[in-house]
Amino acid sequence: MAELAFDAVLDRMFADVPAFADADTFARRVEERLDRGWTARRLVIGGLGLIGGLIGGAQILGSGLLARLGEFTDRSDRVVSALLANLLPSDLVPRGVPFDGEILWMAAGLAAVAVGFAITRAIREF
């Protein structure tokens, strides 16, 4: 009985925590160490991303992908120009406007980026 009572007294004594004058300083130090950890992680992830990007870029350049893309856009340019020539009277196409395949690819790329932004915004909002 007395032992159980002393257990309770001891529990209360352990729960009685002294106040530390430097409590704020201690908390700041923990937060600083957390921040340092996050900064280190960002640097590592950024560094690895940069290295990965450089390796990927070198692979793309080395594989001749850009040349094949150039050929592909040239072919699509000819196809689109022929299509437009059949569909639109030449008077309707404004002079000086490069209305060809490259413009279409660029517009498609921008549209894809816009859709990406819209999706990420939607995910953040909802």
Next chain:
Amino acid sequence: MAAAGGRTPFGELVRRHASAVRALLRRMGADPALADDLAQDAFLSAFEQISDFRGDGTFQAWVKRIAARLYVKRWRRDGRADAMARAAEGEGDREVVGAADRIDLDDALRALPDAERMCVTLCYGAGLSHAEAALALNTPLGTVKSHVKRGLDKLRRRLAPGREFGDVEKAHG
């Protein structure tokens, strides 16, 4: 919110519970500088493992257990776990204050031999069961139980000589 990984709410948790963790480590026997280092490590470790916190106890109790285990690891690494064996051979108590004086918990703990102090603080301060303490200390369960019992007897004599704790229990229902 801290469980979602937010840093600002976690900073608030540190402010709220750091004193308890630091006090526990000092009561276990760590000097103030080591206690603060280990308390910081415990909070960082808690932040890393926050998804493991199941919420079946308080956050403070969880961090205290992490901190206590970190200290036990350091204690064992420094070779102080030999104190367990020395205590079994009858290591004497330390003289901190006169026996007739009424002293507080920290002084009473300081007067205990290392092994008893460690076992009592692990079980009463950090909330480990005897079996968990035995596992953390890599010591037989019976040894931990006897250290706890001897430590409690000495604490009882020092903290309130001649006091009848049965009355205290009645007073608190």
